[in-house]
Amino acid sequence: xxxxxxxxxxxxxxxxxxxxxxxxxxxxxxxxxxxxxxxxxxxxxxxxxxxxxxxxxxxxxxxxxxxxxxxxxxxxxxxxxxxxxxxxxxxxxxxxxxxxxxxxxxxxxxxxxxxxxxxxxxxxxxxxxxxxxxxxxxxxxxxxxxxxxxxxxxxxxxxxxxxxxxxxxxxxxxxxxxxxxxxxxxxxxxxxxxxxxxxxxxxxxxxxxxxxxxxxxxxxxxxxxxxxxxxxxxxxxxxxxxxxxxxxxxxxxxxxxxxxxxxxxxxxxxxxxxxxxxxxxxxxxxxxxxxxxxxxxxxxxxxxxxxxxxxxxxxxxxxxxxxxxxxxxxxxxxxxxxxxxxxxxxxxxxxxxxxxxxxxxxxxxxxxxxxxxxxxxxxxxxxxxxxxxxxxxxxxxxxxxxxxxxxxxxxxxxxxxxxxxxxxxxxxxxxxxxxxxxxxxxxxxxxxxxxxxxxxxxxxxxxxxxxxxxxxxxxxxxxxxxxxxxxxxxxxxxxxxxxxxxxxxx
Numbered sequence: 001x002x003x004x005x006x007x008x009x010x011x012x013x014x015x016x017x018x019x020x021x022x023x024x025x026x027x028x029x030x031x032x033x034x035x036x037x038x039x040x041x042x043x044x045x046x047x048x049x050x051x052x053x054x055x056x057x058x059x060x061x062x063x064x065x066x067x068x069x070x071x072x073x074x075x076x077x078x079x080x081x082x083x084x085x086x087x088x089x090x091x092x093x094x095x096x097x098x099x100x101x102x103x104x105x106x107x108x109x110x111x112x113x114x115x116x117x118x119x120x121x122x123x124x125x126x127x128x129x130x131x132x133x134x135x136x137x138x139x140x141x142x143x144x145x146x147x148x149x150x151x152x153x154x155x156x157x158x159x160x161x162x163x164x165x166x167x168x169x170x171x172x173x174x175x176x177x178x179x180x181x182x183x184x185x186x187x188x189x190x191x192x193x194x195x196x197x198x199x200x201x202x203x204x205x206x207x208x209x210x211x212x213x214x215x216x217x218x219x220x221x222x223x224x225x226x227x228x229x230x231x232x233x234x235x236x237x238x239x240x241x242x243x244x245x246x247x248x249x250x251x252x253x254x255x256x257x258x259x260x261x262x263x264x265x266x267x268x269x270x271x272x273x274x275x276x277x278x279x280x281x282x283x284x285x286x287x288x289x290x291x292x293x294x295x296x297x298x299x300x301x302x303x304x305x306x307x308x309x310x311x312x313x314x315x316x317x318x319x320x321x322x323x324x325x326x327x328x329x330x331x332x333x334x335x336x337x338x339x340x341x342x343x344x345x346x347x348x349x350x351x352x353x354x355x356x357x358x359x360x361x362x363x364x365x366x367x368x369x370x371x372x373x374x375x376x377x378x379x380x381x382x383x384x385x386x387x388x389x390x391x392x393x394x395x396x397x398x399x400x401x402x403x404x405x406x407x408x409x410x411x412x413x414x415x416x417x418x419x420x421x422x423x424x425x426x427x428x429x430x431x432x433x434x435x436x437x438x439x440x441x442x443x444x445x446x447x448x449x450x451x452x453x454x455x456x457x458x459x460x461x462x463x464x465x466x467x468x469x470x471x472x473x474x475x476x477x478x479x480x481x482x483x484x485x486x487x488x489x490x491x492x493x494x495x496x497x498x499x500x501x502x503x504x505x506x
Contacts, residue, residue: 048267054135063237065146072154073289089221102140119260131190138197145201148208172196243382262402269349291371310364311441316488351406358413385416448483
C-alpha cells in the first residue's frame with residue numbers, strides 16, 4: 001500500500017473511531033444530567049456500581065480482539081486466508097470458553113455482593129443484583145462477538161463497527177433516560193442495556209459474514225499450532241489487562257467498599273476521564289494495523305518515526321483538551337450535574353485527568369508495540385503500574401475516601417510512565433532512544449503546563465476573589481495553549497500545520 005493511501009486509510013479509520021468514540025462520549029456526557037436529576041444519589045451510585053461490576057467481564061477478553069485485529073491485518077497483507085480463518089475460529093472458541101467463565105463468575109459475585117458492599121441501601125440491593133446479572137450476562141455473550149469487531153479492525157474497515165455500536169449505544173442511552181425519567185428501577189435499566197447489547201452483537205455477526213463471505217467457520221480451523229500462537233500473543237496482553245484492571249477497574253469498587261456515599265461523585269469524575277480517554281484512543285488506535293503492516297515489511301525506521309511523531313501530537317492533543325477541563329472544572333460540573341455534585345467531584349476529577357494525561361501520553365508506543373507483537377517482552381510494566389495503583393489506592397482510600405483512590409491512580413500513572421521509559425523501550429525492536437523520546441515527544445509539550453501548575457499552587461496558598469480567579473484561569477488557559485503551540489511541535493510541524501489551516505480554514 002502506498003504511503004499516501006496508508007495515511008488516507010489511517011485518517012478514515014481515525015475518523016470512524018472518533019465517531020464511535022464520539023457516540024460513547026455523547027452518552028457519557030448526556031446521561032448524568034438526566035440521571036442525577038431523576039434519581040436519588042444512592043440509586044445513581046448503585047447504577048454506576050452495576051456498570052463497574054459488569055465491566056469486569058470485558059477483562060476476560062484476554063486481548064483476543066486485539067490479537068484478531070493484528071493477525072487479520074498481517075494475514076491480509078500477505079494474502080494468507082488460511083491463517084486468517086484459523087485465527088478467527090480459534091479466537092471464537094477461546095472467547096466462547098471465556099463467556100462461560102464470565103457467566104459463572106457473575107453468579108458468584110452476585111451471591112456474595114451483600115457481604116462485599118455492606119453500605120448499599122437495603123431497598124436497592126436486590127435491584128443491583130439482578131441488574132448486574134442482566135448487564136454482565138449480555139457482556140459475556142459479547143465476548144465471542146468481539147471477534148467480528150476484530151476482523152473489521154484488522155481489515156481496516158472501522159466505520160462499520162463504529163456505526164453499529166454507536167447507534168445501539170445511543171438508542172440504549174435514550175431508553176435509559178426514559179426509564180429513569182419515569183422513576184423506573186435499576187432492573188429495567190439493566191434490561192435495556194442487555195437487549196441493546198445483544199442486538200449489536202447480532203448486527204456485527206450478520207454484517208461481517210456478508211462483507212467477507214469467504215471466511216470459513218469450522219472446528220477444523222482450530223489447530224493446536226494456532227492455539228499456541230494465539231495464547232503466546234495474548235498471554236502478555238492478559239498481563240496488560242490485569243494491570244489495567246488494577247488501574248481503572250477496581251477504583252469504583254474500592255470507593256464503594258469504603259464509602260458507598262462517594263460512589264456517585266467518583267463515577268462522575270471517572271466519566272469525564274472516560275470522555276477524554278475515549279476521544280484520544282479513538283484517534284490513536286488506527287495505528288495498530290498500520291504498525292503491524294510496517295513490522296511485516298521490516299520497516300523499523302518508519303515505525304519509530306511514526307511513534308515519535310504520533311506521541312508528540314498525542315500529548316499536545318491531551319493537553320489541549322485537558323487544560324480547559326482542569327481550569328474550568330467547577331464551572332463545567334455545576335452546569336452539568338448541579339452545585340452539590342460539583343462541590344464533591346471537582347478535586348477527584350482534576351486528579352484523575354492529570355493521572356490519565358500521564359497514562360495516555362505513551363499510548364502510541366504501546367499501540368506500536370502491540371502491532372509489532374512485542375508486548376510479551378515487557379509484561380513487567382503493566383504489573384508495576386497496576387499493583388502500585390492498587391496498593392496506594394487501598395491505603396489512601398481508607399483514609400481519604402474517593403480522593404485517596406484518585407491519588408492512587410495518579411501515583412500508578414507516574415510509576416507506569418517511568419517503567420515504560422526505562423524498562424520497555426530498551427527491550428523492543430522499535431528503534432527509539434528513551435532519552436530523546438522523552439525529551440522530544442513528552443517533555444517538550446509538557447513545558448506548557450508550568451502556568452497551570454503555578455495557578456493551582458497559588459489557589460491553594462491564597463483565597464482569591466472569585467472574579468479574579470476566573471480571570472486568571474482564562475488568562476492561564478490562553479498562555480498554556482500558546483506555549484503548547486510553541487513547545488509542543490517542531491518548527492517544521494508548526495509550518496505544516498499553519499499551511500494546512502490556511503489552506504482549509506473551515
